[in-house]
Amino acid sequence: MAQKAIDPSDVLLADIVGPWASEKHERLSKYVDSYRSARAMFLPPKGTGGAAYIELFSGPGRSLVEGAGYFIDGSPLVAFKAAQLSGTKFSELHFNDLDSENIDALRQRIAQLGGAAQFYNEAASTAVDRITYALNPTGLHFAFLDPYNLESLPFSIIQKLATLSRMDMLIHVSIFDLQRNLRRYLNERRVLDSFMPGWHDAVDVNRGDQAVRTALLRHWLGLIKGLGTTPADGIELVSATGGQRLYWLVFVSAHPLGRKLWNDISNVNNQGRLL
Secondary structure, eight states, X not given: OOOEEEETTTTEEEEEEOTTHHHHHHHHHHHHXXXXXXXXXXXXXXXXXXXXXXXXXXXXXXXXXXXXXXXXXXXXXXXXXXXXXXXXXXXXXXXXXXXHHHHHHHHHHHHHTXXXXXXXXSOHHHXXXXXXXXXXXXXXXXXEEOOSSGGGOOHHHHHHHHTSTTEEEEEEEEHHHHHHXXXXXXXXXXXXXXXXXXXXXXXXXXXXXXXXXXXXXXXXXXXXXXXXXXXXXXXXXXXXXXXXXXXXXXXXXXXXXXXXXXXXXXXXXXXXXXX
């Protein structure tokens, strides 16, 4: 469970994040803005079908930056504000978090901004069924998947979102979690079996840790390609000041335009790329 704080600006709950969260949010904001023209084609009066924004691990909407003492918007507010500023709002917002206190705080913050959304307080693997059922299958939708660890993101979630033909996804993969727990995950298998089915038959676990991690990621990307969708060429590797690998951001889309937009704006600080 994530650490929590109280944001004095609105006296509502906030979670605690590392300073690198701002870089992740900057990429999210830029993509939402770049996506505005495509989004408009699915909104009245130009079109129908809608353009929904989905988060399955939303958090409370505000975060305290650990060690810095200041608060920042969480990804739900980042995406909401970026869409507002772009002049092309999302037609629907769907926010889920397993922690009811997070959802209560986020509901109040979205309302304070004059927004309306659907809120869910369930496991992500349950909420995704309700959300995909509610979405117009002819729309252009965007999901930001930002779990705390690999265990929280079974591959079945990505499979279900990908059943919608125009579903773009930005997925946070915690490389820190994979590095720290690699051998335990290899031995116990449960987490990796859920996160990337079939890995055990595809990866030589007797190689060095770095080679195993790379092989696991390649297998995971292969599963995504098997859904008929394609990850963008660049996978962002974000590092802390000391060189600690923290996470990959993987953009997934079935359409070349989405990948082009992501490649144009993804590398905000010349971070490294993998694969």
